[in-house]
Amino acid sequence: MAGSRKPLIAGNWKMNLNHLEAIALVQKIAFALPAKYFEKVDVTVIPPFTDIRSVQTVVDGDKLLLTYGAQDLSEHDSGAYTGEISGAFLAKLGCTFVVVGHSERRTMHGETDEVVLAKTKAALRHGLTPIVCIGEHLDVREAGNQVSHNVEQLKASLAGLSAEEIGKVVVAYEPVWAIGTGRVASAQDAQEVCGAVRTALAELADDATAATVRVLYGGSVNAKNVGDLGAQPDVDGALVGGASLKADEFATLSAIAAGGPLP
Numbered sequence: 489m490a491g492s493r494k495p496l497i498a499g500n501w502k503m504n505l506n507h508l509e510a511i512a513l514v515q516k517i518a519f520a521l522p523a524k525y526f527e528k529v530d531v532t533v534i535p536p537f538t539d540i541r542s543v544q545t546v547v548d549g550d551k552l553l554l555t556y557g558a559q560d561l562s563e564h565d566s567g568a569y570t571g572e573i574s575g576a577f578l579a580k581l582g583c584t585f586v587v588v589g590h591s592e593r594r595t596m597h598g599e600t601d602e603v604v605l606a607k608t609k610a611a612l613r614h615g616l617t618p619i620v621c622i623g624e625h626l627d628v629r630e631a632g633n634q635v636s637h638n639v640e641q642l643k644a645s646l647a648g649l650s651a652e653e654i655g656k657v658v659v660a661y662e663p664v665w666a667i668g669t670g671r672v673a674s675a676q677d678a679q680e681v682c683g684a685v686r687t688a689l690a691e692l693a694d695d696a697t698a699a700t701v702r703v704l705y706g707g708s709v710n711a712k713n714v715g716d717l718g719a720q721p722d723v724d725g726a727l728v729g730g731a732s733l734k735a736d737e738f739a740t741l742s743a744i745a746a747g748g749p750l751p
């Protein structure tokens with residue numbers, strides 16, 4: 489991770505934990521991570537929509553330093569879109585982040601780069617920080633095309649945004665073959681794509697903007713591998729799935745991202 493960018497550890501809970509379980513997990517993570525860690529790392533939890541109000545109540549009531557966000561949002565702001573959630577609602581609930589274009593939504597819900605771009609714009613309209621996800625499937629990696637694939641996905645997902653808007657985005661590189669498989673990318677593999685992402689951000693915006701954008705790695709991140717991954721010059725933290733559901737492990741990997749000591 490390079491100097492000026494504060495690492496970000498984001499726990500994507502996916503469709504796990506009800507609102508009561510969410511309160512318990514947030515309290516445990518906060519207890520394990522005293523304030524000193526938050527000077528060196530931003531920690532956020534990304535629970536299901538139905539948990540967010542409860543998480544807000546705990547974070548506000550206990551004045552916790554961790555933030556929270558949502559796993560998706562609508563590209564629209566309001567109206568006849570049954571089942572959709574507006575960025576306006578998420579902003580009102582105090583969300584900081586919203587994940588956009590996760591591979592599970594791209595694959596299972598058919599989200600194209602155009603949809604991801606529209607959702608990214610919706611997030612920015614409401615003052616939310618989009619965590620824009622990209623990543624290749626195994627066949628692309630086996631063909632050796634991971635860099636061009638991810639750069640194209642990034643450019644299409646951020647097309648037409650101003651440099652100022654790009655400066656407000658977080659990018660998450662999540663190789664699909666590493667998600668939930670226990671098969672983590674090597675630190676060199678993560679750096680290869682995250683470095684190419686930063687070069688592409690400089691082309692879309694400018695060098696100064698690209699130098700400030702946080703680029704995360706995601707896919708089977710845990711307390712054992714987060715140190716190596718985060719030591720890469722263009723990896724600024726992690727989007728964590730399974731390991732974010734265990735308070736001790738999530739707190740430990742957040743503390744490692746902060747440069748220690750272990751909690």
Ligand SMILES: O=C(CO)COP(=O)(O)O
Pocket residue numbers: 500590662666667668669670706707708709727728729730731
């Ligand atoms: O998809 C992920 C986070 O968004 C990664 O999930 P795992 O950490 O469970 O592999």
